[in-house]
Amino acid sequence: LPRNLDLEALRTPQSLLHTSKSQPKLIAPFPSHSSSIPPSIQEHAYAISMSWSDLPAELVAGIADRITEHADLARFRSVCPSWRSASAEHAARRRVPLLLLPSQQNSRVNRRLWSLADDSITETPMPAACGRSFLFASPRGWTLAVADDFTATLLNPFTGASESLPALPPSFHDGYQMILRDMVWDRSPDAVMVSQGKGAFFCRLQGDGRSWTPADLSPPARVGSITYCDGTFYLLDKRANKVTAVDGATFAVVVAIEPPDLVMPDRSWLRESTLVVSSASELLLVVQGGCHRSKGLFKAFRADRGSLAAGWSEVADGGIGDRAVFVDHARGFCVEANGVNGVRRNCVYVASAHEEANANSGWGDWGRYTVSMLDLDDLTTQNLSHGNLLKCLHGRQRPSWSMPNLH
Template sequence: MSWSDLPAELVAGIADRITEHVDLARFRSVCPSWRSASVEHAARRRVPLLLLPSQQNSRVNRSLWSLADDSITEIPMPAACGRSFLFASPRGWTLAVADDFSATLLHPFTGASESLPALPPSFHDGYQMILRDMVWDRSPDAVMVSQGKGAFFCRLQGDGRSWTPADLSPPARVGSITYCDGAFYLLDKRANKVTAVDGATFAVAAAIEPPDLAMPDRSWARESTLVVSSASELLLVVHGGCHRSKGLFKAFHADRGSLVAGWSEVAGGGLGDRAVFVDHARGFCVEANGVNGVRRNCVYVASAHEEANANANSGWGDWGRYTVSMLDLDGLTTQNLSHGNLLKCLHGRQRPSWSMPNLH
């Protein structure tokens, strides 16, 4: 009998005892029969993890918070050592940036890493506020970044890598970048206008004009998130951005094959058996499969806020805490999930970001 001939019940029992995402990914890669036998366990683990950037950038291990059980997992990221800013993504890759603006792509769950050129001069400012708020995404062939106005891309193939401005004329305001199937989608969060950029030429391929929100026109009272909800659909989620506007919510969908047709409002604002996970950079859909602890028709929003704390050694100082809130669209109620281990985590200048472990 070979390893691949082990009974499926035995393989499933072993998988149930594996607690680390990295170990489970390796376990499932042994052979097709092991992958098949552990599919239910993998489904339970298909839930986003929140990357919590450390105040100490010299650390090799970085922290991930699990929505499923409020646990904090330390995962080794040697390539992140010395990198102050970490920006995760739903495809597993993380962009790590140092104080000198040198950049690296790393994959926490496989250990892979790839060096990038230092970020363009327009990202440099004395207080690093631009760097904290930057957005990015990657395709198989390139990385695109933005500091809020215009965008730059770097091709990953060939020698002589450099950052080149994307052909946006005039330069667009960019609050989110999302890649899907050959195109980057750039969202102007204030105007709710989406620009589609060709992933090969980096020229504008199409633009989607803002939908009719029929909501109070106050930029401080709402937040917009662009989501690639399926291979054929874009989703624009607009929700309240402060405590005075928690009841505000609308969702719109657009056909990726016919962007000129624009947005159509989703009936009832519902997401069906899906949930949307949002951070400052992007949003993405996750199936609520009944075993991963994700609630259907909900929006999970990760953010950070500053607060003053008394310090016995240095007096009052500014610290930050990570927050996660859940908007249930069935009743338009909001629940604060920032408790337990997440509430104990402090941050300096950075924002949290969702990472989706790849277990397949």
């Protein structure tokens, strides 16, 4: 098998396919020198047909191991159940977030994705992002791209799909684009919700005449992250650790979850909160704190999505088990540490960016991306910003985690 498999090579001419109501049958073509073979044998050979799903599992797994693009692997696994099963191990190894690195030139079609697994940087074609200065990824593959004139586009770098959105509301506009840099968002199958830090707006994706409508949050809440799951948007006020649940269809507030009881040692401690939908039935609030005199503090709180009004309960052992939490400025999400994807269990991976002073102007015009890993077993932090990631510069933009959908 070739090292770089072209999936077009797997396509079979229609003349070689026998179509039935069950599924296509692949009939092996007879070689050109078949004139020396008795007709009876030729007829028997042509009568032998084989389904795509009958390919040996070892062969299918070998092909999957040579597929480098996430989109190609997703299409490959959708062919039939036997191909999905045979490529499961390869998909598990690839089930690790990629870090979207905003480009210094917004006119570029290709954008960069950094792999935590091997420190590689892939140039991924994103035609819909051309001319878009700001890119915000998400754990479901979709990316929100925003231009300097505040027009917005939804795009999926792994499938090539895209949808146009109206220009963001005037409250997002400022001369230095600081509000835009810090905006947060998420999407449901039917709508997109965004926030510039106070209140939120939604845009329905169905029907004509798309526009941004303020969500009915009374009083307007401070919003530090937006997370969607199973019909509900969860808005986190990072300062107060208060979560507001908003119905994904009516955009009315369902319930406000009061903050957990949390006492920091003293006011010199810095605190960062992250809301995670850790499973279909559970919310997780991760609170980190620290100062220069201590190695830090970590607490995790759990809430039952079926009874949110009951509030938070502290996770007894302070850990998150065989999972890892990936955090950027917009949100956090859980990833299974399955033993083959290189993700370490009971750890928090944090992506951020810091500015560096320009030698000529003295201003922080450019900076570098950083990724750190907090081990919750001993609360030690490891800097993962090395190699190729350290070479990448940014222009006042933040990186964000993207999770390819390989199902």
